[in-house]
Amino acid sequence: MSVLSLFVLNGALAAIMLMVLRSLSHAGAAGVREWSLANGMAVVALPLFIGRGVIPDVLSLELANALLLGASMMVYAGFRRHLGLPVPARALACGLAATIGLLSLLYRVVDVLPVRIALASSAHGIVFLALAHTLHRMERRDETVYPRRFAFWVAVTMVCIHAARAAAYLVRYDPDAGIFDASLLNMACITLGTLAMPALTLGAVMMANADIIRRTTYAAEHDHLTGAWSRRAFFGIAERERERVERRGGALSVLVFDVDHFKSINDTRGHAAGDRVLADIVMRTEAVLRGRAVCARLGGEEFAVLLPDTGASGAGAMAEHLRAVLEQAVLADEGQDPLRYTVSVGVACLAPQETLAALLERTDAALYAAKRGGRNRVCEAQAAQADSWSLNTG
């Protein structure tokens, strides 16, 4: 395969990657604009390189090199944007202008191609080094760890290739060597360089996809107003905990609570104030929970707390503590009296062989008993029987 055909392949791969990135354009993933721009720049740059000697030098040298280096910089910018880091746009623009200015000067004044190749390779190598450093610094153990590592190792490989290429051209210093030079080194560098942009774009696409899945999963599992677990997620977590108790023994309790006279809060203070109460409940509830305990919004103004490793007495105490904490809450309400609210709580502890549905039915019955009993109180249901009794009065 000739160097020329590698250039053509490189351009074709960049065009394919551009189409792959288009599939992400509506997903709102950060960095996609920069990665698309990078591949677009590569698609334009490569025919310009190929046109060396046919088209004006300013296009095949200055513009082609500027576009290719700009493409590497855009890949770097895309990763930084994707990771939520600031993009050093000014430093990149200065680096690009300095490199192209120097290349142009070398071409027009001394015209020693190996030095120009070494200079261009060094500039690309520095950009990939910065990318590898960014990816390494941001490494964390989540679902994006594989794409991050993949992109990191591609960047490291590119640093090594560009360093080797720059060093080899400087050491060998063959003034007749050109970019279409078919030496083993040049062929190896260009082959690997051809794969760099698509490989980094694949890493970027994998990262963006992992991010989209993470965000979608979070949205499906959490209530958007309060940040609490969703009803569906709560049932999943609760069922897993119930099965765990069935397998290994231990205790599991549930609290279900509901804001008292919430309709009148909405009616007198407005829906937005009601929303603030709901968010405040979750914030304060989560602050008192420990270990694997979770808080979920079951719907409307009804919430649930799952208490793994907690028996009836611990759950009753936690329910009363939570009721008291929420009763103390005071929310500033502009131009009006501070907003206060109370909750009624039903508590139940999982009985042997009991299903989740049965447990929640008993907890609901306890909650309604608390409402009937006057509200702002905790009612606990017995595991063995359906009737419940009042534990505390508010």
Ligand SMILES: Nc1nc2c(ncn2[C@@H]2O[C@H](COP(=O)(O)OP(=O)(O)OP(=O)(O)O)[C@@H](O)[C@H]2O)c(=O)[nH]1
């Ligand atoms: N602000 C706000 N209100 C909501 C939301 N979801 C449900 N509601 C309101 O919650 C109120 C529930 O009222 P009810 O079921 O009558 O209960 P309540 O007024 O709390 O009375 P008790 O439960 O018997 O003490 C209704 O007015 C709903 O419109 C929400 O997301 N935000």
